[in-house]
Amino acid sequence: MSAPGDVPPQILARLRPICRGLPETYEEPAWIGVRWRIRKRTFAHVYAPDPERCPGAGETPTVMTFRVPSDELLGLTADGFPFFRAEWGRNVAGAFLDDHTDWTEIAELITDSYCEMAPKFLVARVAPTPPTT
Template identity: 70%
Template sequence: MFRPEEVPPEILNGLRSICRQMPEAYEEPAWIGVRWRIRRRTFAHVYLPDVDRHPVYASYVSAEQEPVVMTFRVPVYDLLGLTAGGFPFFRADWGHNVVAAVLGDHTDWTELAELITDSYREMAPKFLAARVALLPPTS
């Protein structure tokens, strides 16, 4: 079973500081990793993938650390633009609008906050989505 402490604390804490700003959002353990939800809909999910079971992650393994991956939703019209450039983004193999991002020292936290905000807006009821302002940058 996954333990949240397996995700590097700087990544988990960074995600928590972004996700807790979303109206009525909550954090919970998932089957693997930690996810943030609005009502019963997941808008962000962070985990350490099993590279042996899912070889798509193998190219992101380094000698120092296993990959840390976050999945989130994007508006369908943004999918290709976000994933066409490759690393750190790629299309998840499930869902029509799900993107995976490999997180680490290279992560642009301002961009990630915007992507999480958009994901929340995709999944939240309209009246809650309308309450979300663009989040200030986090570090």
């Protein structure tokens, strides 16, 4: 069982090229896990939460939080797993990441989150999200 905050290397290996492919982003350790930022704004944060906060999850899950356009938040989170509305922020959602994660969808969500947080001139430089394998 991993400690709270630990992110499995295979998940970081999937997220890094997506996040680093966006203009002027950087990665840094967060208070728990790892986050990607544009300027001083976080657009993706991945971590393993305290198992006591995720009862019934079995092993410590890996969670990624990100920004969603406010008008899309309910549609994304309404069906539940793997998505949820975060306990903070008006437009913050989360996703459980595991062996069944749709990485193409995650790449699109990360790109949308970046576009929510980045200056408009950087958003204009964002290419459409390519399919991920």
